Amino acid sequence: MQAVLVELALEHGSPVLADYLKASAKAHGSARLTAVSLKMVEQAAALAVAQPQLDHGVGMWFRPLVAQRLKAEGIATLGDLIDFCNGRGGSWWRAVPRIGAGRARLIVAWLRRHEAVLERRVDADVDLADPLTAPAGELVTIDGGSRALVPLERMAVGHALSGAHGSNRSGAFPYISAHHDLDAVRTYLYRFRQQPKTLRAYTKELERFLLWSVTVRKKPLSSLLADDCEAYKDFLASPDPAFVGPKAPRASGRWKPFASAELGAESQKYAIRALRAAFGWLVAVRYLAGNPWEAVTDPVVVERIDRIRVDRALPAALWQRIRNFIDMQCDAADASYWRAVRVVLLLGGDSGLRREELARATRERLSPTSFGDAETPVWQLLVIGKRSKERVVPVSPATIDALQMHWRDRGLDFCTATSGPLLAPMFIPRTRLAQKKHADGTPLAYHPDSLNTMIAWAMKRLIAGMPDLTTAETNLLAGTSPHAFRHTFGTQATAEDVPLDVVQRVLGHASLQTTSIYVQAEKQRMLREVNDFYRKNGSL
Incomplete structure (x- = not known):
């Protein structure tokens, strides 16, 4: 309790009190308080936490590690935090390292509970859920014995094939906090949140590959080798009938990864290049140790001079x-x-x-x-x-x-x-x-x-x-x-x-x-x- 009070007093007490506490902590390893100074600290802390205000520092209301990560992104006050959430939407937390979806939901819920006091609200479209992940009740677990085919946002992977211990996982310090392959793929896709066309296209290619890896190849994404990638290249030329079906809403049970069993050579080439780029990024952020797609050549595509419909x-x-x-x-x-x-x-x-x-x-x-x-x-x-x-x-x-x-x-x-x-x-x-x-x-x-x-x-x-x-x-x-x-x-x-x-x-x-x-x-x-x-x- 004393440590929390001192933290609050340091951030929101008078400059004289803050200097005294810092000097005491430097001399003794932690701030030693006399009866008088303890009373001053209690008053400063009580005044600080009376009611949340827009100009209050995030450190007044959130745990030190959370506050530290928010401040590192320039979010110093509660007003800054609300503006940050409203500016980035439901996935705002992805821009703050080590602030996960669960903690983000708690933060937004807290801000909404105090809307009347703060006199500023978090926008309704700042969804508490991750837009790349459906609510828990809608998730479908796929594994080596399952033939369930669902879109990326409704996908959960059994632990054995999740990639938590994939053989191609990097041993170096990772730059992203992904615990398994689905986390890593979603982190990669989030980079394209302001490019909706690109996001849709890359999501389609990565969810197809993930489903194939788990249900057909029966290997985690982070354990695939070059020969696995060659096998997927062949799969693109002739997809399994179970993967093909007429277009249907992504929430529908009729949804399939492919709308046609005849994927053109250009589409196959695009898929492979998209996957190679995604794996390259996962290597760059030290999630994967290497990129097996570098050993795979693109399909041969006959360049047509009349691709533009000038007619x-x-x-x-x-x-x-x-x-x-x-x-x-x-x-x-x-x-x-x-x-x-x-x-x-x-x-x-x-x-x-x-x-x-x-x-x-x-x-x-x-x-x-x-x-x-x-x-x-x-x-x-x-x-x-x-x-x-x-x-x-x-x-x-x-x-x-x-x-x-x-x-x-x-x-x-x-x-x-x-x-x-x-x-x-x-x-x-x-x-x-x-x-x-x-x-x-x-x-x-x-x-x-x-x-x-x-x-x-x-x-x-x-x-x-x-x-x-x-x-x-x-x-x-x-x-x-x-x-x-x-x-x-x-x-x-x-x-x-x-x-x-x-x-x-x-x-x-x-x-x-x-x-x-x-x-x-x-x-x-x-x-x-x-x-x-x-x-x-x-x-x-």
């Missing part, structure tokens, strides 16, 4: 017609959604943006240049594309006009604004999740999937409102997505003799060979058009 690009004449049609729809006062559609059309077709780039584009990254006319300059937009690479793309005067009208619909002045998403919905949906997400004034922004919905909506009305469309044009528009506008930019830019390296930079292609596909597409279109000319003139 989805809109011909120049059709492109101009749909632009004119959409412009007419935008003239009505109540046509705000059409004006948002026009922004998507032009940022894709005039600037070559991917839909994810378009959804993330912001006003602060858009600026005018000295090119173009004085009244209608060409603007430039800094884009963060694939592999988090930045590039600058041109933005046409027509796009700027469309953006100004769209921002006016949102009640904002585009010219004076300095921040905000370039494209945003007009209102917050009345769903509980949407209302909660934007309750604190979080700016509205379209999700990339919503852009597909928007363009599908527009294409249906285009087809219905343009009676002069041919059957081929109707079919093309029916399958048009935001990405088709990007292909339209590529094909039309090359047709107008824009240098190929310029088109490559605008589109953000890693290889000039990829951009050259648009040249081939334009060549094929030219041959088709001339062939039609020959047929009409009887030259065939």
